[in-house]
Amino acid sequence: xxxxxxxxxxxxxxxxxxxxxxxxIDIVIGAFNTEALSMEFVWNTIAAFFTIAIFSFLIKDNTLxxxxxxxxxxxxxxxxxxxxxxTSFKPKFWDMIVVxxxxxxxxxxxxxxxxxxxxxxxxxxxxxxxxxxxxxxGSGIAIPLMLQTFVIKxxxxxxxxxxxxxxxxxxxxxxVIMVLAGLIYFFFSVPHKGxxxxxxxxxxxVIMIGFGxxxxxxxxxxxxxxxxxxxxxxxxxxxxxE
Amino acid sequence: xxxxxxxxxxxxxxxIYLAVFLAAIIPFLFPVGLEINPTQxxxxxxxxxxxxxxxxxxxxxxxxxxxxxxxxxxxxxxxLRHMFKRNLKVIIMTLSQDGAALAEMLTKSIAExxxxxxxxxxxYLGYKPYPSIIILSIGQDFRISYPADFYDTKLNDxxxxxxxxxxxxxxxxxxxxxxxxxxxxxxxxxxxYKVKLALAVTAVSGPQYYAFLQSKQxxxxxxxxxxxxxxxxxxxxxxxxxxxxxxxIQGMNVQNFVHILIIALTIIGNIAFFMKRHPKHMKTKG
Numbered sequence: 001x002x003x004x005x006x007x008x009x010x011x012x013x014x015x016x017x018x019x020x021x022x023x024x025i026d027i028v029i030g031a032f033n034t035e036a037l038s039m040e041f042v043w044n045t046i047a048a049f050f051t052i053a054i055f056s057f058l059i060k061d062n063t064l065x066x067x068x069x070x071x072x073x074x075x076x077x078x079x080x081x082x083x084x085x086x087t088s089f090k091p092k093f094w095d096m097i098v099v100x101x102x103x104x105x106x107x108x109x110x111x112x113x114x115x116x117x118x119x120x121x122x123x124x125x126x127x128x129x130x131x132x133x134x135x136x137x138g139s140g141i142a143i144p145l146m147l148q149t150f151v152i153k154x155x156x157x158x159x160x161x162x163x164x165x166x167x168x169x170x171x172x173x174x175x176v177i178m179v180l181a182g183l184i185y186f187f188f189s190v191p192h193k194g195x196x197x198x199x200x201x202x203x204x205x206v207i208m209i210g211f212g213x214x215x216x217x218x219x220x221x222x223x224x225x226x227x228x229x230x231x232x233x234x235x236x237x238x239x240x241x242e
Numbered sequence: 243x244x245x246x247x248x249x250x251x252x253x254x255x256x257x258i259y260l261a262v263f264l265a266a267i268i269p270f271l272f273p274v275g276l277e278i279n280p281t282q283x284x285x286x287x288x289x290x291x292x293x294x295x296x297x298x299x300x301x302x303x304x305x306x307x308x309x310x311x312x313x314x315x316x317x318x319x320x321x322l323r324h325m326f327k328r329n330l331k332v333i334i335m336t337l338s339q340d341g342a343a344l345a346e347m348l349t350k351s352i353a354e355x356x357x358x359x360x361x362x363x364x365x366y367l368g369y370k371p372y373p374s375i376i377i378l379s380i381g382q383d384f385r386i387s388y389p390a391d392f393y394d395t396k397l398n399d400x401x402x403x404x405x406x407x408x409x410x411x412x413x414x415x416x417x418x419x420x421x422x423x424x425x426x427x428x429x430x431x432x433x434x435y436k437v438k439l440a441l442a443v444t445a446v447s448g449p450q451y452y453a454f455l456q457s458k459q460x461x462x463x464x465x466x467x468x469x470x471x472x473x474x475x476x477x478x479x480x481x482x483x484x485x486x487x488x489x490x491i492q493g494m495n496v497q498n499f500v501h502i503l504i505i506a507l508t509i510i511g512n513i514a515f516f517m518k519r520h521p522k523h524m525k526t527k528g
Contacts, residue, residue: 154455
């Protein structure tokens with residue numbers, strides 16, 4: 001009796017599986033019947049193949065993953081080289097000199113070429129000239145602006161007037177206390193004993209709360225990337241969801 | 243013989259991947275609508291765009307690439323829809339080398355939804371390398387770094403660009419991306435030229451930019467898929483009007499289930515760890 005039942009069930013499953021495969025083939029053939037849809041389907045299938053190939057690493061390292069990884073790295077390197085050629089070398093060097101006749105654009109070109117002398121042991125000192133110019137100009141522009149953006153403005157925002165009568169005031173007071181406690185934890189010139197020790201312990205709690213918030217956001221970011229791929233696989237590719 | 247705690251601590255990590263994968267798939271197939279409450283930092287950006295007069299120029303810097311499309315894509319779509327809905331003149335550009343095609347696709351598809359005309363309602367400038375130099379040069383004139391747009395049309399031949407020279411002619415910049423390029427917009431645009439700036443960043447970068455919100459260096463912040471879902475919620479009636487798909491809201495519903503699973507796994511993992519360290523357990527083992 002059991003054997004009979006097993007046979008019926010297995011046959012039913014096989015029939016269902018067969019139907020499902022037939023439906024899938026119909027979808028594929030249907031997709032190829034319309035030219036526009038077929039191209040979309042082909043590209044989405046290629047993208048789906050690479051998505052699955054990358055995810056296969058989670059099971060274990062394998063050839064499929066390595067192929068997908070190599071293709072991504074290769075395409076990215078090739079794409080970036082051509083992009084730089086067309087967005088930097090052609091408009092800023094070739095067109096300026098050859099098309100517009102601005103010969104003085106040869107000077108930055110020569111400076112750029114000097115960078116390659118780093119590969120020559122005897123003449124590598126020549127590479128220092130463009131680097132000196134680049135670092136000099138870069139630092140001159142960046143240091144004052146970065147100091148303002150990331151240090152002075154942040155100092156000001158830490159030292160806002162605090163009180164206990166409003167939420168904003170309480171928030172400002174908490175910021176001052178917590179920043180000081182966090183800084184004391186990193187102050188190693190005094191032994192972490194007594195009041196300093198207690199403040200440093202509070203400081204480590206503050207830092208841990210900060211790390212916790214960052215970790216929570218990081219988890220959310222990683223899950224978002226997984227969700228993005230699933231939206232693509234189930235939606236754009238298989239059309240199972242909207 | 244291994245007890246239950248040993249088994250849990252030695253569980254093959256692939257079972258956890260499978261559980262996360264299932265938790266991310268099942269809610270897609272059987273959706274549960276959970277409420278999304280917009281936060282103040284997202285509302286600030288929404289209100290700012292809402293209150294701008296029609297025809298005001300705004301810059302959307304879509305500095306993201308395919309790696310973060312899942313988070314930044316829905317943010318960009320929601321922001322651009324809002325800008326077009328408000329009939330603003332939008333300049334779109336990208337400083338991410340892999341983002342040129344993404345930003346172009348985004349611009350074209352949303353402009354089509356709102357029947358916007360290229361060159362009159364929006365302009366796509368494309369990609370240029372060396373972000374800090376580009377950001378600084380726009381402060382003087384767009385034409386220094388972008389003599390022509392993405393399609394090689396001279397900026398002076400584009401109607402809406404004739405009246406726009408530099409940051410002074412823009413209501414604000416909304417930068418989508420996160421990481422180094424966001425820092426450059428803060429340093430070389432906001433600090434150097436005092437231009438109004440808001441950021442839409444990946445969730446990983448989110449916490450570090452809250453400090454700039456506190457210091458009022460940015461007027462709004464959209465963090466990750468959650469921020470995008472909040473913006474979609476604020477634009478809800480617009481989505482319904484156009485029968486559009488609320489991708490970030492759908493994603494956040496799934497996100498909640500995965501978070502519940504991760505919290506449960508963290509608790510179970512910690513209980514197993516402490517039970518293994520418990521003296522009674524050590525004694526039994528010995």
